[in-house]
Amino acid sequence: MLLLAAAFLVAFVLLLYMVSPLISPKPLALPGAHVVVTGGSSGIGKCIAIECYKQGAFITLVARNEDKLLQAKKEIEKHSINDKQVVLCISVDVSQDYSQVENVIKQAQEKLGPVDMLVNCAGMSLAGKFEDLEVSTFERLMSVNYLGSVYPSRAVITTMKERRVGRIVFVSSQAGQLGLFGFTAYSSSKFAIRGLAEALQMEVKPYNVYVTVAYPPDTDTPGFAEENKTKPLETRLISETTSVCKPEQVAKQIVKDAIEIWGQLEREASGGWALAWKERPCxxxxxxxxxxxxxxxxxxxxxxxxxxxxxxxxxxxxxxxxxxxxxxxxxxxLKSKQTHSMFLMIRSSSSYFGRTRLI
Ligand SMILES: NC(=O)c1ccc[n+]([C@@H]2O[C@H](COP(=O)([O-])OP(=O)(O)OC[C@H]3O[C@@H](n4cnc5c(N)ncnc54)[C@H](OP(=O)(O)O)[C@@H]3O)[C@@H](O)[C@H]2O)c1
Known part of the structure; x- marks a missing residue:
């Protein structure tokens, strides 16, 4: 009887092992992969590029300022693990003209092969009370943060679907989960990313293309320093209740999430304090x-x-x-959603930022 139970258990484990690839996608292998990082010349984007490069990827950095791009390239190249690795820099504004963005993606693919992973990290933040913000600020943030993610994604998606390989990462923000005082323009542009990502994931999942959204907390970057200059007192008070994360930490987690794609699991980081979605109805x-x-x-x-x-x-x-x-x-x-596994951290000592797992 005991033997039969053991045999049954072994058979069950074997069956689970055999069907597991059907349930969860294989992690993306970064060695030799082509990773495009928009906003890769500074802050979180640069750290994401470094993280991928350290793992053997070929990198295309996309941003506007050429000097900053070249400086970032030099910094990233210090982390090479073999002499074949390449860092390509392309200067373009990702928010202005779709055909320009499409062209630079084509250029990058001609040089480094099809894009395996796209990280949409180009973005900016401006804070201020609703009535104090210029209307043009709303337009600008929507254009950089939202359209600046739509254009590159649109430019890579066909090839990804054809090859049945791909990861698209969107970098939202905690303000993309929660509307906060002073962020009427920024929050809405980051909320939009979530809608885009969810809808896109439903379309591309059958093609083995996976989408992740990161919701970083305050992170010590040049962009954050700029944002701080515009924050009203109330926004600063809220912001000051949390510590500021290191961009390397945030980048590491974003890359890990994107390449691994864990199922519907919620994962909780230890310690710190969380602003978290816990249960449904959430x-x-x-x-x-x-x-x-x-x-x-x-x-x-x-x-x-x-x-x-x-x-x-x-x-x-x-x-x-x-x-x-x-x-x-x-x-x-926050709307409850079966397909979401979101964890939004506002302060802790290790990897602290929220993300949505889309499956
Ligand atoms: N730092 C934070 O606390 C924090 C928190 C949550 C979310 N985020 C998000 O994380 C992302 C990166 O933020 P960060 O703090 O690392 O910012 P950052 O240091 O200012 O870097 C922004 C990057 O985006 C590029 N960029 C900006 N506008 C662009 C455009 N129109 N076209 C092409 N490239 C553009 C910049 O280069 P050029 O200026 O040369 O173009 C730069 O490489 C943003 O989407 C931000 O909203 C940041």
Whole structure:
């Protein structure tokens, strides 16, 4: 009987092993792969390029400023693991003219072969109260952050589908999950990316092309320094309740997620405190222990003033939570979605940024 049970178990494990490739895609092999990184001359994009290069990829960097591109190229080349690797630089504005973007992708493919992974990281942020922002700011952010992701993706997708290989990474933001004071223009441009990514993933999954969206928190980059100059006091207060991540950390996680594509699993990073989607129907919450609550009550007061904290949910969650934890729940700004596994981090000591896993 015992033998039969053991045989059954072995057969079951074997069956699982055999069907697993049908369930989850194989990780993308970066050695020799062609990775295009828009916004690859600075900040998170440059670190993503370095991370991929360290793993043996060929890189195309896309940005506007040629000097910055050449400087980044030199920096990336220091991390080569073999003498065949190439870093190609192409200067173009990804947000202006689709045919220009299409041309540079063609150029890159002629030189380094078809694109295996596209990372849409070119982007910018400007903060300000809604009525203080110029209307042109809304247009500009939508054009750089949203269309600047649509154009390169549109230019690579046909070849990816034909080859049945590909990864497309979108870099949104925590402000792409949660509308925050001062980010009316930025948040909406980053929310748009999520809609684009979800719809696109449904179309391309049958072709073995996978889409991921990263939601980085505040990250120490030249772009972040620029954004800080425009933040109103309220936005700064919210921002200051979290620590600032290192771009290398964020880049490492983005690359890992893109190449591995884990199924519907939610993965929680340890430590820190999270602004996280926990259950369905989902709600977002701050989970703070008492000490953290005391430290950040100023922020919580702000949010309460705006009616963002839902007292009922706080009560409900408090009953379930261990005695020394308080959960603060934000009502209904995130839609529950079976296909999402999202984890949005606002502060921690290791890899902290949220992402959506789209399958
Ligand atoms: N840093 C953060 O705290 C943070 C948090 C969440 C999300 N993000 C997102 O992460 C991405 C990278 O941010 P970052 O902080 O690393 O910014 P960054 O240091 O300012 O780098 C931005 C990159 O994008 C390029 N770029 C900007 N506009 C472009 C355009 N129209 N066409 C082509 N290239 C363009 C820039 O080069 P050129 O100027 O030479 O074109 C540069 O290479 C952005 O999408 C940002 O919204 C950042």
């Amino acid at each position: 709600r977002c919450m701050f989970r703070l222990n008492r000490a953290e609550y005391r430290k950040h009550r100023r922020l919580l007061k702000y949010l309460q003033t705006w009616g963002e904290l839902c007292p009922d949910c706080v009560q409900r969650h408090r009953k379930r939570a261990p005695a020394d934890w308080a959960d603060f729940v934000f009502p209904a700004y």
